[in-house]
Amino acid sequence: MSALNDVANGETDALRTVYAMTSAKLFGICLRICGERASAEDVLQTVYIKVWERAGRFDAELASPITWLATIARNSAIDWRRSDAGRVARDTLPEQAALAVADDGPRADQLLMAAESADQLRRCLGTLEERTRSCIRSAFFDGATYAELAERENIPLGTMKSWIRRGLLRLKDCLGDG
Amino acid sequence: MDNHLTPEEERDALAAELALGLLEGQARADAMRLSLSDPGFAALVAAWEVKLSPLHGEWEAAAPPDAVWDAIASRLPERRQPSVTSMETRLRRWQAGALASGAIAAALAFALFFLPAPVPGPAAPQLAVARIESDAGGPLVLARYDQSNGLMQLRIEGIAPGSLAPELWIIPDGGAPVSLGQIGRAERAEMTMPPPHRLLITEGATLAITMEPVSKTPHQAPSGSPVAAGKIITI
Numbered sequence: 001m002s003a004l005n006d007v008a009n010g011e012t013d014a015l016r017t018v019y020a021m022t023s024a025k026l027f028g029i030c031l032r033i034c035g036e037r038a039s040a041e042d043v044l045q046t047v048y049i050k051v052w053e054r055a056g057r058f059d060a061e062l063a064s065p066i067t068w069l070a071t072i073a074r075n076s077a078i079d080w081r082r083s084d085a086g087r088v089a090r091d092t093l094p095e096q097a098a099l100a101v102a103d104d105g106p107r108a109d110q111l112l113m114a115a116e117s118a119d120q121l122r123r124c125l126g127t128l129e130e131r132t133r134s135c136i137r138s139a140f141f142d143g144a145t146y147a148e149l150a151e152r153e154n155i156p157l158g159t160m161k162s163w164i165r166r167g168l169l170r171l172k173d174c175l176g177d178g
Numbered sequence: 179m180d181n182h183l184t185p186e187e188e189r190d191a192l193a194a195e196l197a198l199g200l201l202e203g204q205a206r207a208d209a210m211r212l213s214l215s216d217p218g219f220a221a222l223v224a225a226w227e228v229k230l231s232p233l234h235g236e237w238e239a240a241a242p243p244d245a246v247w248d249a250i251a252s253r254l255p256e257r258r259q260p261s262v263t264s265m266e267t268r269l270r271r272w273q274a275g276a277l278a279s280g281a282i283a284a285a286l287a288f289a290l291f292f293l294p295a296p297v298p299g300p301a302a303p304q305l306a307v308a309r310i311e312s313d314a315g316g317p318l319v320l321a322r323y324d325q326s327n328g329l330m331q332l333r334i335e336g337i338a339p340g341s342l343a344p345e346l347w348i349i350p351d352g353g354a355p356v357s358l359g360q361i362g363r364a365e366r367a368e369m370t371m372p373p374p375h376r377l378l379i380t381e382g383a384t385l386a387i388t389m390e391p392v393s394k395t396p397h398q399a400p401s402g403s404p405v406a407a408g409k410i411i412t413i
Binding site: 006009010011012013019024025027031040063067070071075117121136140143145146147149168169171175 | 183187191198201202228236237238239240243247249250254255381382
């Protein structure tokens with residue numbers, strides 16, 4: 001997507017193109033993590049303003065364009081969720097149950113990603129204990145915090161931290177460095 | 179918190195926690211501050227983002243309402259104000275007509291039908307095309323530029339006879355004209371762009387033709403008004 005290069009050159013038309021190609025994906029991310037449409041729309045706006053401002057820093061050697069964009073969207077949605085406004089908004093939302101954890105099966109648009117690294121990550125997540133894996137996935141997809149996960153699993157916070165930290169380090173070993 | 183981790187593992191686990199977004203409150207603020215002040219730690223966080231990135235393939239897409247784009251567009255700066263040279267001012271008058279008149283379709287048709295197909299290559303835009311025209315019956319030059327080999331091909335019509343030679347210029351959006359050399363009056367011409375000039379051939383830059391004294395080397399600046407101009411589009 002060399003359109004990102006054009007965005008970096010300050011071309012608003014190029015940003016329009018990037019938006020047309022990616023906004024449904026990124027809105028899906030914001031919607032899932034924010035949990036409600038109005039905030040997800042606000043966050044999506046800030047995502048593309050960040051893309052506009054940061055496109056010059058996109059490095060194709062480090063990440064694919066869609067990974068780079070998805071990471072900005074996810075981090076922005078999590079920023080919102082951790083903000084005061086996000087906490088207030090979420091307190092008034094129905095139970096988290098509405099946003100059940102994604103199942104472990106790969107989806108069709110997994111094809112967007114390098115299939116090989118996706119397979120490897122899935123295999124390595126598969127070596128973790130089921131509960132740990134499900135908590136890591138919920139942190140990724142729902143933006144859940146340690147405290148929320150501990151409450152959901154009904155275990156002490158320290159235990160949850162220990163599970164996940166060990167799980168993540170195991171995951172890293174399995175994936176190998178790099 | 180976890181007695182069994184080495185300091186190095188602690189640091190890596192913290193990076194993973196920040197990347198995954200598990201932290202909140204003070205712990206999150208501290209980790210973010212560390213990431214801003216310690217490039218080594220920031221690199222660990224980025225590495226975790228990459229490790230987890232295959233999961234991005236699983237999000238359920240959802241179409242945002244149109245109002246979101248409108249709000250984004252309203253926050254972007256106006257089209258960058260060019261450092262207006264007299265040449266550019268004149269160019270903009272010409273372009274108004276050229277852009278409105280199906281120039282893009284014509285340039286595409288030129289690229290697709292009149293010239294050989296490009297060699298398949300990476301997904302980046304391979305081709306740039308432009309329809310360089312005047313507003314009334316003057317020169318018409320179709321340009322096709324292949325990013326993969328730096329070759330600019332031109333189809334040239336309607337250059338008036340005389341002692342002056344047509345010279346091709348590229349004008350980056352907001353920048354000063356740069357000569358790509360003289361192109362002659364033959365029906366077709368080809369030139370290989372030197373690498374520094376290749377960077378200028380981007381979507382929205384303008385190609386223009388002026389009539390200049392014959393010269394083997396490109397002029398520093400145009401001496402007169404363009405006789406034709408058109409915007410580049412990339413494919």
